Amino acid sequence: MTPDALPDRSPLALAQALIRCPSVTPEEGGALDLLARLLEAAGFAVHRPRFSEPGTPDVENLFARIGTGGPALLFAGHTDVVPPGETGAWRHGPFDGTVADGLLYGRGAVDMKGGVACMLAAALDFVAASGPGFAGSIGFLITGDEEGPAVNGTVKLLDWARARGERFDHCLLGEPTNPSALGEMIKIGRRGSLTGKLTVHGRQGHVAYPHKAENPIPGLLRLASALCEQPIDGGTAHFDASNLAFTTIDVGNPATNVIPAEARAVFNIRFNESWTAETLGAEVRRRLDAAAGGSIRFTLDLPPSNAPAFLTQPDAFTDLVIAAIEAETGLRPVLSTTGGTSDARFIKDFCPVIEFGLVGETMHQTDECVAVADLERLTAIYRRLIASYFARP
Helix, strand or coil: CCHHHHHHCHHHHHHHHCCCCEEECCCCCCHHHHHHHHHHHHCCCECEEEEEECCCEEECCEEECCCCCCCCCEEEEEECCCCCCCCHHHHCCCCCCEEEEEEECCCCCCCCHHHHHHHHHHHHHHHHHHHCCCCCCEEEEEEECCCCCCCCHHHHHHHHHHHHHCCCEEEEEEEEEECCCCCCCCCCCCEEEEEEEEEEEECEECCHHHHHHCCCCHHHHHHHHHHHHHCCCCCCCCCCCCCEEEEECCCCCCCCCCCCCEEEEEEEEEEECCCCCCHHHHHHHHHHHHHHHCCEEEEEEEECCCCCCEEECHHHHHHHHHHHHHHHHHHCCCEEEECCCHHHHHCCCCCCCCEECCCCCCCCCCCCCEHHHHHHHHHHHHHHHHHHHHCCC
């Protein structure tokens, strides 16, 4: 394919073409340009906003829409990918888009250029079959900042769209949601994420004269135990119990005969909809104060979180997605809120959003790959969903 030529509209060809764009965050790598040309050729109005923020890289994004009326169905995703790591460790080049033994290899094959390709193939097929005058509108909200800081991507693109008067009724985010087989799982929400940085203050001194020093390490262990001893909660109807995990404990002391002045630890909590970042932060402080008992000097830093817990209540749109999945795979998906954060946390403030995409088993791994058959099945699911969505009264 020459640089200016467009791939055919099969999900495999589209996924290969996207994988061959080296769009490691924050680089656009040609991926958004490819999408823009394909969508414009199909009659979509396409915009390429670029957003900036001090201390973060500039990021290109894409918004496209065809139709002006309602209902408005939005497809969301990202074309940026994580770095491939040691390219020599890959069976096939991470940006080659090689097909071998029924699998498409490449960085982003699963997360989530494969999903974007399926959305695109389904929408282009529907528009070609129905014509641009169908009753409703289809939109694409594609960012280049999901795998990065998530500052100059979806969150700003949504505000930009709202300022232009864009409105959406429902959104499907194509993140990889299935653990092992296409059709197993839909995400109807996500847990929130809160990070804490705990520092216990002591006084440096010689280990042979402990009465002249104040060792912060026992205090840090006591406070850490206080955070872990009791469960944060017991879970809810749609969410597992919130969990706290320490990710690092650091003293930074190279000497074996010196009591350090400080001991530090970092922890992360994945929490359910019982909490907000503010109420959870207050609970963490309460536990630490109780354990310190006035005898342990500590500081706690809770950086602002942009990852709240949220739940999209199952509704008629969820039923349409389930029906499309069942029709194409024979599986009835579980409604789940497991996993990490996604850009759905931003979209949920604009319209109901659910997530359904490919099997995520190899995402972010060396030899990331997707079954070609799954690309075809996911496209069929999206195509059936679009047809059902616009056939509703």
